[in-house]
Amino acid sequence: MSVVESVLARFPEQYRDAAIKHRELVKFAFVGGVTWVIDTVVFLVLKSTVLEPKPITAKVIAVLVATIVSYVLNREWSFRTRGGRERHHEAALFFVISGVGVAVYTAPLAISRYVLDLKVPGVSLLTQEIADFVSGQIIGVLAGMVFRWWAFRRFVFPDENARRRVPVVGD
Structure with missing residues (x-):
């Protein structure tokens, strides 16, 4: 087991x-x-x-x-068990998508700080820190995870069962 x-x-x-x-x-x-x-x-x-x-x-x-x-x-x-790409192509796509993922999960924090202006001196330090945590560590991480999940399955590892080992007779 x-x-x-x-x-x-x-x-x-x-x-x-x-x-x-x-x-x-x-x-x-x-x-x-x-x-x-x-x-x-x-x-x-x-x-x-x-x-x-x-x-x-x-x-x-x-x-x-x-x-x-x-x-x-x-x-x-x-x-x-997924694949469908040559290893170097797969790795390159993984790192490109991971880079885009950084932008996706950084965006809510940037919006909180610079669009909604949830930063000192406009708000208290406590409010700023709570807003940073919620936007960066909760909303941002979830958005980045959803994006990377979709993109890895769609572009990096597109084919199901591409690497599943099929037993050979006499193996």
């Missing part, structure tokens, strides 16, 4: 059936959570040590590390 099967065996049947039906989405969301933690940890470690005076550089490095891990985990686990 695989690790996934043993975890699913503990779920109530109705949730287990939904998780199995939407397993790519569940795996994709799990990979997103893992890479969010990686991004956060790498950023905080770099920003508080060797790149203390350069937080933007620390963030760029953290995003690159998380994106590389995301590609590997999504390719080999979330979308392991």
Whole structure:
């Protein structure tokens, strides 16, 4: 029994059936959570040590590390049976879409700050921080996840069962 099967065996049947039906989405969301933690940890470690005076550089490095891990985990686990592209083309599309994804999940924060003007001195520091959190970490992350889910399945890993191993007689 695989690790996934043993975890699913503990779920109530109705949730287990939904998780199995939407397993790519569940795996994709799990990979997103893992890479969010990686991004956060790498950023905080770099920003508080060797790149203390350069937080933007620390963030760029953290995003690159998380994106590389995301590609590997999504390719080999979330979308392991999907494909349809040569590996270099697939990787290039993954990174381009991830870059567009950054713009998608940054947009709500930019709208909150610069269109709705939810920043100090127009609002209190607490209001600014709540608005930043809701727009950046909730609305932005959800919008980016929806975009990347759609785009990865549509452009990066377009064909279902393209990499499913078919047993050969005598194998």
